[in-house]
Amino acid sequence: MDARKAGDPMKAFAVTAQGEQPAHTDVDMPEPEPGEARVRVIAASVNGFDRAVAAGWMAAYVEHRYPVVLGREFAGIVDAVGDGVTGLQVGDRVLGVVSKPFLREGAFAEFTTAAADGGLVVAPGNLSDAQAASLGHTGSTALTILASAGDVEGKTVLVVGATGGVGTLFVQLAAAAGAEIIATGRTASGRELLAQLGATHTVDYADLDAVRALAPDGVDVAVHLAGDAGEFASLVKDGGMLVSPVLPSPDLFPEQDRLTPVPIAGYPSADALAILAELAGSGSLQVIVYREHPFDRAGQALGEFGHETIGNIVIRIG
Numbered sequence: 001m002d003a004r005k006a007g008d009p010m011k012a013f014a015v016t017a018q019g020e021q022p023a024h025t026d027v028d029m030p031e032p033e034p035g036e037a038r039v040r041v042i043a044a045s046v047n048g049f050d051r052a053v054a055a056g057w058m059a060a061y062v063e064h065r066y067p068v069v070l071g072r073e074f075a076g077i078v079d080a081v082g083d084g085v086t087g088l089q090v091g092d093r094v095l096g097v098v099s100k101p102f103l104r105e106g107a108f109a110e111f112t113t114a115a116a117d118g119g120l121v122v123a124p125g126n127l128s129d130a131q132a133a134s135l136g137h138t139g140s141t142a143l144t145i146l147a148s149a150g151d152v153e154g155k156t157v158l159v160v161g162a163t164g165g166v167g168t169l170f171v172q173l174a175a176a177a178g179a180e181i182i183a184t185g186r187t188a189s190g191r192e193l194l195a196q197l198g199a200t201h202t203v204d205y206a207d208l209d210a211v212r213a214l215a216p217d218g219v220d221v222a223v224h225l226a227g228d229a230g231e232f233a234s235l236v237k238d239g240g241m242l243v244s245p246v247l248p249s250p251d252l253f254p255e256q257d258r259l260t261p262v263p264i265a266g267y268p269s270a271d272a273l274a275i276l277a278e279l280a281g282s283g284s285l286q287v288i289v290y291r292e293h294p295f296d297r298a299g300q301a302l303g304e305f306g307h308e309t310i311g312n313i314v315i316r317i318g
């Protein structure tokens, strides 16, 4: 049992001022607000959002209360609960997402806080800490993409950037929903994994002709998880849908006169986390972890994200 209390120093990987690079530093251990739980973080996964915050790109969009601790999704042990929390207890092993209207607490720290209802769920026992840490944010995003695409049963869905954290989950969810999936992966091992996860066809993302051969009339839906959407928008049939968690607003989408642009943001909800925990707990959803880094290599983990990796990059903290 850790005897530290709110306000005592704890280790974190944080940005201390606008324009500064993230670095290991001591910050105050947070106190859970009403409705929140404090979690002793065991593992946290790297996301594109963390890279955006580290690069200073999010400062124009969301309030930063420095020092801003990086890290959104994590797994750990509940260490304290705020007023009004009923569903969780000290000692529960949870997975979750830090999702507040401002940036301050984060998952790349010894302790973090998150909403008990909507930000945390008891972690399935069959998941490793690294897998549990890679489900909350990426999985919520994958579920939101699927919900936004509507009924995909029997439809052709192109997933560009399918080998990442979001893509490997989305492919499984869309396959279970009955979609015919064309998934892109750069390496043979990535494409093999995608086939095993339920992709009907796999192609190299540089080979757009292969997609045209598989879907001569165009795909119904394209999911944009990487690359330039302008390069593959022409593969979507007239009236089809382009869904993207990368492009934040419809006016940034290509071929808007022909396609329905669907920008999405992957916020967690209690329902989404419960569904993800249930699916992963029953073995219906595999969570792919590419590599774990120790906490003192958080900077390397951040730098590795998005570069020739398959699945999630995890930082082991506790």
Ligand SMILES: NC(=O)c1ccc[n+]([C@@H]2O[C@H](COP(=O)([O-])OP(=O)(O)OC[C@H]3O[C@@H](n4cnc5c(N)ncnc54)[C@H](OP(=O)(O)O)[C@@H]3O)[C@@H](O)[C@H]2O)c1
Residues within 6 Å of the ligand: 047, 048, 049, 137, 138, 141, 160, 161, 162, 163, 164, 165, 166, 167, 184, 185, 186, 187, 190, 205, 225, 226, 227, 228, 245, 246, 264, 265, 266, 267, 305, 306, 307, 308, 309, 310, 311, 312
């Ligand atoms: N708005 C939101 O709420 C939200 C939430 C979650 C994620 N996102 C964003 O969604 C995107 C996907 O997230 P993620 O966590 O799955 O990222 P990720 O793990 O980096 O996955 C992206 C994958 O795309 C592949 N790739 C790289 N360059 C490519 C290119 N030019 N064309 C096609 N594929 C390429 C990479 O694999 P190979 O190089 O091996 O092919 C990589 O595995 C990121 O941009 C992330 O920031 C947004």
